Amino acid sequence: MNETKWLTGVDGEAMLEFASERLSPRQWVLLSSAAVRRLWDLFPEGVLRDAIDFAERSAHPLPAAARTEWIAKIDAATLKAVTVAELAQREIVRSCDPDAADLDAPVLSRPNQIAPAFPLFQAASRSARNAIEWIANALTEGVQAVRVLFLEPNEEMFALARQRVDEAAETRTNANRAANNAIRMKARGDEIADEAAGAKNKRLFESIALEEVRKVEEGARQRGGDYDLDEKRDRAARKLLAQHLREIVGNPFTPPRFEPAWRTSTVVQLAQGIFDDRAFDRLPILADALLDADCDEETVLRHCRGTELHTAKEPVPHVRGCWVIETILQRYESLAPEKPAGKKPKPRRRTRLEDLDLGFPLDLGDDRLA
Incomplete structure (x- = not known):
């Protein structure tokens, strides 16, 4: 790493490797808070937003007792926050009738009657149900990220925060996509129902509806394994990390x-x-x-x-x-001096949350909104 690469580079991982052993505890908290703030719009007003704000404002790392107190407050606020997120998402997809997702067939007045648009309505309802469930999952994962802000401030804390933010952001994207698909299929179902109302060949319109559902659902599966999309996300994350490091550390060379x-x-x-x-x-x-x-x-x-x-x-x-x-404000901390050359440091690896037992009691069980 040199000055030019630091000032112009977009590989935040390389910059972090250069600076990680010399960042102060407060700088780790600030970097972690900047990462978690990506989820700001996911959280309702209240404790979760207050926790991010408090972590950013703290001029000095919190003592263990204060961190424990904040974690307790976050845990206590989780169920309400998840419920608020579910209700907001339910309101968005209300017209798609998410509670009808389990219906196998339409209720018809005659045994031989055909409901051409039913496959679209059923798929819309299923996507609406998924949208509500996934936004709750995203909120739960986001809570984990906020909780991490009150662990011991170090590189491990930052790695865990980034991981939880990435998970929550991806789940939120899936939830929003499911909501959009639900609304889109419901609208298309209404169109086909109107078109088929006076038609003799209703099975033709049923086939059209089935094809519409197939396209939407196959498109969602393909996006789930999109290597190029994953590469773009990784490059964007590295670039954002580089920008945050420059913003907080400044120029460590001059x-x-x-x-x-x-x-x-x-x-x-x-x-x-x-x-x-x-x-x-x-x-x-x-x-x-x-x-x-x-x-x-x-x-x-x-x-x-x-x-x-x-x-x-x-x-x-x-x-x-x-x-x-x-x-x-006389709080700036320059990077500590580099350690004398000695043994080659072990390669850094990004910590996985599942490797650690952090005691996150966030299994909501049957308390979630149905």
């Missing part, structure tokens, strides 16, 4: 200069407000305030304006822990 005189009351107040409110759109205003304080450090000003020389064209994804804000 630390920027910051004069105490630039830390005026206006600059500090703006920085604190940006941190508290996650109002990163105010960073250009902070750059102006720094200029008024005679700041002439180009790296600092460019980071605030999003015009860094080595960044790509897309905007920098700012997170709590931004090195400029941390520097102004």
Whole structure:
């Protein structure tokens, strides 16, 4: 790893390998929180969001007793959060009648009567039921990710948080896709029912309905084993990790200069407000305030304006822990010095959650919404 690769690279795993042994406990918490925040929209208002916010705001790693207290609060809030997620998803797919998913045949007035659109209605109901179940699973996996934020802050914690976030994000995608498919098949079933109402050959329309169902369900199975899609997700995850490392660590090769005189009351107040409110759109205003304080450090000003020389064209994804804000608030931690060359370190491997017994009591059993 060199300075150019750090500033321009998109391989976050290589950057993490370079920095992992020198990150502080708080930086591990900030990296983990940035990862878990990807699930923010999955969580209802309340304890789960409060927990992420609290972990990000903590200036120092929490003592064991405080972490245990937060884990208890998260566990207590889980059932309610899952129920809220299920009810919200049920409302989205209500028209698809998810409770009819187990029907094997339509209720008809005559034994020889044909319901041409029934295969679509049945498949829509089945997808709607899946959408509700999978969003509950996604929420449960997301809770595990939030819970991990209150483990001992280190690389293992970060690996576990990323794993749970990846699992929850994938399950949420499947749940949303199932909901979209349910609505789509219900609408198509209504169309076929209308078209077949006055037709003599109703079995033709039944065949059309069956073919529609086959296409949708085969498409879902093919997406489940899409190697190219997995590759794209992996590249995107590596790139996001690289951006988060640059955001929190800054440039470990050439630390920027910051004069105490630039830390005026206006600059500090703006920085604190940006941190508290996650109002990163105010960073250009902070750059102006720094200029008024005679700041002439180009790296600092460019980071605030999003015009860094080595960044790509897309905007920098700012997170709590931004090195400029941390520097102004006198909390920035540069990487510890590299250890002297000695034995070659063992290769890092990403920790798997199933390798550890973390005591996650999240089996909801029969308490979930039917």
